[in-house]
Amino acid sequence: MISAIPAVSGKTLKTIMAVGLSAAALAGCMSAADGVAGKVISGGQQPIEISPETFAPPVPCPALQLQSNTFLIRKYVRGKDDDPQGLLYQATVKDWANTCTQQPDGSRRMKLGLSGDVTSGPAWKGGEVVLPMRVAIVPGGSGAKPLSSEIVKIPVTLGANSPSETWTLIEEKFTIPAGADAKVVFGFDEGRRR
Incomplete structure (x- = not known):
């Protein structure tokens, strides 16, 4: 009778036991979805719904271009232009970026960010x-009339003899018409000098 049961070595027995315990554990996890094992696997929370817009390609935005010779303003006391002791302040444009969102009418709303120092x-x-x-x-063509143009005023509080202050402009009111191939040109605009 003893010869009818095949001999199993210790190594084979350990393998069989490990496979059996693993199968039992997995079966327990599957049947206990509301139990501890199910909460560990699902993170203990409800599934998160992800908006399809998360994976939508980015909306193309117009290129940003700093207008030539408009990155710097130097303001002097009246009558002391170009005298270093008459300098009130100077301001510079340093960084810029934009992002766009598609509007239902096909236009693109642009969020524009500009910053610099005074x-x-x-x-x-x-x-x-x-x-x-x-x-x-x-518009993209050379010599074309602007689709829109406006001056945005940026207030900055600056103490006497203070180190430079960073200024930031974030503006979301600009819209690029549907189908328009355009660029955004920006820079300081002091108007006509007297």
């Missing part, structure tokens, strides 16, 4: 500086 000069007594930034949406 540094006080020897003649500055402290107070608020208002920086004039022109933003124009221009």
Whole structure:
């Protein structure tokens, strides 16, 4: 009778036991979805619904272009232009970025971000500086008339003899018409000098 049962070595027995225990554990996990094992596998939370817009390709945005010679403003005391001791402040544009979202009518709404620094000069007594930034949406063709153009005022508080202050503009009011091949041109605009 003993010869009818095949001999199993210790190594084979351990393998059979490991496979059996693993199968039992997996079966327990499958049947106990509301139990501890099910909560561990699902993270203990309800499934998260993900919006299809999460994986949608980005909406193309127009290129940004800093207008030539408009990255710097130097403001002097009247009658002391180009005198270093008459410098009130100087402001620069340093960084820019944009993102766009598609609108139901086919147009694109642009979120524009610009930033830079304002540094006080020897003649500055402290107070608020208002920086004039022109933003124009221009068609792709050369010499074309802007689709829109406006000056956005950026207030910056600057103390006397203070280190430079960073200014930031984030504006979401610009719209690019449907089908328009355009670029966004920006820069400081002091208007006509007297």
